[in-house]
Amino acid sequence: MGGQESIISTDNITLILTAMVMGTLARIFVLKEDYRQYPSYPNGYMIHILIGFIASTLGAVFIPALMTSNWVAVTFLSLAIQQFRDVRKTEQESLKSLENTEFTPRGDAYIDGIAKTFESRNYFALVVSISTAAAMQIYKPPMLILDIGLGVITGFIVLFLLKRFSKGKQVEDIAIIKEGQIEVKESELFVDGIFISNLVGTDNAQKMLLKEAFAVTIEPNEEHYRITLDNFGQRKAILFEATRAIGVKRYHYTRKDFESGKTIIVIVPLIRDINKLIEAVKKTPLLESVKKSHALMDTNVTSGE
Amino acid sequence: MGRESAQKETNNIIAAVTLAHHKVSGGNSFVVEAQNEEEQKQIMLDIAKAVKGDVTKTSNGIFLILKD
Incomplete structure (x- = not known):
């Protein structure tokens, strides 16, 4: 779609890869903080890192797609959001099915909270990768390493802000x-x-x-x-x-x-x-x-x- | 008790273990009359263990076995 080139340019590939990595990292960082609640097991980690990776990929290709006047790209985001809402539903269902096996039930309110947290953490990955890509695209430093550095720093700043924003009380x-x-x-x-x-x-x-x-x-x-x-x-x-x-x-x-x-x-x-x-x-x-x-x-x- | 019932934390009386001087009229639960206090306690334990219920003693000496 869009561009005439059949092979993606080096600039674009760096941008996409950096944004993808930053988005996935963002998901991994907030996943660790979550170990006390759920999931604390390899399969749980696997699932959420992978979904985070997909979320960040969607974010990463968003900017290059827009740059090639590919307005359809916007609809991808709404598709992504649909997917993440499914994540919330799945999470809710799986926790609810565990209710009878726990010492005491979590309760619907707690499950709702956990499921929402999972959904919002996927948006972390999406937002971090979009902002990484946007920063790299808008301000194009001459050297590749500077370009990546800029993306990484932006990603971390956005992650830090999001983390502060979504941090709950105890x-x-x-x-x-x-x-x-x-x-x-x-x-x-x-x-x-x-x-x-x-x-x-x-x-x-x-x-x-x-x-x-x-x-x-x-x-x-x-x-x-x-x-x-x-x-x-x-x-x-x-x-x-x-x-x-x-x-x-x-x-x-x-x-x-x-x-x-x-x-x-x-x-x-x-x-x-x-x-x-x-x-x-x-x-x-x-x-x-x-x-x-x-x-x-x-x-x-x-x-x- | 409106709120409590919405939160489903109610107990049902499974059985009552009484002594001869207690007058208990019929109800939904199972009522056992024991000969003396010792037997009353033993029967209470037997039933409570069987249904894995909780036990409370009313102030006039009846044992109630409850389960949610």
């Missing part, structure tokens, strides 16, 4: 996480004097909870963070991360205390390591669907009545 940013003291009275379970459950009627359960259970209290730093922490999806996500870090032998409970605003988790773990548990809770991402901007809730700033 539970530790809005709450104080502490170990709680477990008590059992009759068939009732208390943590720091707060009622959790009365489902511990058997002697075995009582002994196990007293001897082996861990309790963690999550106390929001500010009043309005309670809305985020009390959200059912968010609590499920926290419980999931906690049980995934140290396993669960039997009982697990979450409870909200409306008086103090604390959220409490109790688990009888497989691995008795309270620090690991606290770390897992701290590092649980705040779900996008739950988060809200406090600033936006202050109405009538400019549109006063």
Whole structure:
């Protein structure tokens, strides 16, 4: 299509290759950051690096295609976006099908968040490779090495900005996480004097909870963070991360205390390591669907009545 | 309980283990009357293990076996 040359020029091939490499690298860099959630296995890596590679290829050929007045190239992008939305769907489906096999389910809100993250990370690869190619095309340094260097630097800057933009917050940013003291009275379970459950009627359960259970209290730093922490999806996500870090032998409970605003988790773990548990809770991402901007809730700033 | 039911974290009562002085009228669940407290505890354990349920003791001494 487009050009008369049947063989691609050296300029173009450098541009395309650099952009492709930068885009793929961008995907690999953000994939590593993701290991805690999913995927932490070779096949998961393989799939996502390959999709990232395809995304960056699409981005890389976009600029040369436009340069040869090939306007159809724009439609490729919409095709790509369709593909990435499929990535999100696939991700969602595969996580949902795993729900029954986990210690505790992730919950729909968490799955939605993870799937969206996967989709957006493919756009990282696309955007990085487009901007790399664009920079190399617009400002053409005389030497090949300078040209590539310019592309690489642009790519990294764009990646850095995108990463900052899409970075989510974690539970530790809005709450104080502490170990709680477990008590059992009759068939009732208390943590720091707060009622959790009365489902511990058997002697075995009582002994196990007293001897082996861990309790963690999550106390929001500010009043309005309670809305985020009390959200059912968010609590499920926290419980999931906690049980995934140290396993669960039997009982697990979450409870909200409306008086103090604390959220409490109790688990009888497989691995008795309270620090690991606290770390897992701290590092649980705040779900996008739950988060809200406090600033936006202050109405009538400019549109006063 | 509106919110809770939407989030599907409800328990069903599978069985109740009572003593002679408890008056329990009929319901959907299985009710066993034990001779004494020792037997009551044992029956509770048997049923709870069989259905892998949770157990709670009401303040008047009835054991309820629940499962979600």
